[in-house]
Amino acid sequence: MITNRQIKKTAWSRVTTHFKAAFLISLVPMIFTVFGVMSDHNSRDMTFSQDVNPTAQTITKAANDMGHFLQDNWFTVIVVGLVSFVVIMSFAALVTAISDFFTESTVSGFIDWHESDRTPESPIKAGLNLLTSTAFKIAFLRAIYTLLWTLLFIIPGIIKSFSYSQAVYLYRDDLRTGRDIQSAKYYISQSQQLMTDYKGQLFMMYLSLIGWYFLNFATFGLANLFTLPYTLAIRAEFYIARRGKQPEKTTIL
Numbered sequence: 391m392i393t394n395r396q397i398k399k400t401a402w403s404r405v406t407t408h409f410k411a412a413f414l415i416s417l418v419p420m421i422f423t424v425f426g427v428m429s430d431h432n433s434r435d436m437t438f439s440q441d442v443n444p445t446a447q448t449i450t451k452a453a454n455d456m457g458h459f460l461q462d463n464w465f466t467v468i469v470v471g472l473v474s475f476v477v478i479m480s481f482a483a484l485v486t487a488i489s490d491f492f493t494e495s496t497v498s499g500f501i502d503w504h505e506s507d508r509t510p511e512s513p514i515k516a517g518l519n520l521l522t523s524t525a526f527k528i529a530f531l532r533a534i535y536t537l538l539w540t541l542l543f544i545i546p547g548i549i550k551s552f553s554y555s556q557a558v559y560l561y562r563d564d565l566r567t568g569r570d571i572q573s574a575k576y577y578i579s580q581s582q583q584l585m586t587d588y589k590g591q592l593f594m595m596y597l598s599l600i601g602w603y604f605l606n607f608a609t610f611g612l613a614n615l616f617t618l619p620y621t622l623a624i625r626a627e628f629y630i631a632r633r634g635k636q637p638e639k640t641t642i643l
Contacts, residue, residue, distance in 0.1 A: 391588070392631040394595045401623035404503070405616070412619040414513035415500065419493045419622065423614050483537055487530035493622070494529065494558040495520035500626035501559065502566075505636055520562055527574040528557050535578065552589040557581035559629045567639045588632060595628060 405412040413420075498520040503510055510516035532554045540547025557577040564571055585592070599621060605613045 391591070394591060394598060397595070397627045397631055398598070398624055401620060401627045404500075405620045405623050408509050409616070409619075411503075411509050411513045412500075412623060413615065415503070415510060415517040416496050416619040416622055417514055418517060419489075419496050420614065420618055422489055422492065423611065423618060479534075479537055483530060483533040486533040486537075487526060490529040490533065490558075491521065491526050492518075495525065497622050497625045497629075498559065498562045500623050501562065501630060504626060504630055520558070520565075522565070524561055524565075524571055524574065525558055528561055528577050531574045532557055532578055548593075549589060552592050553582045553585050554578050555581065555592065556584050556629055556632065559633075560584070563633070563637050567637045569637075584632060592628065595624065599624075 496517040499510065499513070499516040499518075502516060502519065535554060536547055536551045539550040557574075557580070560580050561571070561577045563569075602613070602617045602621070606617055
């Protein structure tokens with residue numbers, strides 16, 4: 391297995407040598423990141439701008455009213471709470487899946503770039519070449535699995551996210567080589583097998599990039615113009631290194 395240093399060196403060379411193409415291929419995830427930063431700042435501004443100065447009497451009255459309501463309507467509260475929890479979890483999984491859907495299509499574009507050894511003629515299009523229903527199903531099912539594991543404890547959720555991380559790329563290989571397309575659950579299972587004994591390496595890879603994350607924070611996301619293409623290229627190179635030899639295309643007789 392190629393080392394993290396070699397993977398990062400290859401990704402660095404690709405992005406710095408062909409920055410325009412790397413930037414354009416990462417354009418859609420970049421837009422998601424910009425909106426995320428903007429919404430985060432807006433929510434903080436709203437939080438700090440609120441002038442909340444409740445009196446002790448108001449707080450006591452509200453607590454008493456809430457206590458009576460819960461006592462008299464406990465069954466309704468439980469049902470509504472469970473339904474709300476399911477809705478919130480489903481929405482969180484959907485948002486995560488949509489973001490991953492576009493992000494991993496971009497990573498797939500970097501994998502295509504590596505395999506062809508040619509700079510994409512249309513980088514934006516190259517980053518959108520894996521927007522298929524199966525890719526979204528994989529992203530959505532993976533998000534649900536990860537959220538359920540995270541509910542048990544944060545650490546199992548992180549470990550499982552590493553285990554599931556290569557599922558979309560495995561599907562991409564089958565799609566590119568003309569092999570039969572399997573179920574989303576199958577690719578997630580295959581990803582777990584592929585990542586056996588390599589989750590620690592991927593964790594160390596992400597940990598080694600912590601300086602770039604701090605730079606993004608310090609520049610209010612401006613550094614993402616470079617760091618996002620770089621990190622996505624790293625994800626592509628990690629998969630290529632873990633997969634090994636490029637799969638051959640199926641010959642149709």
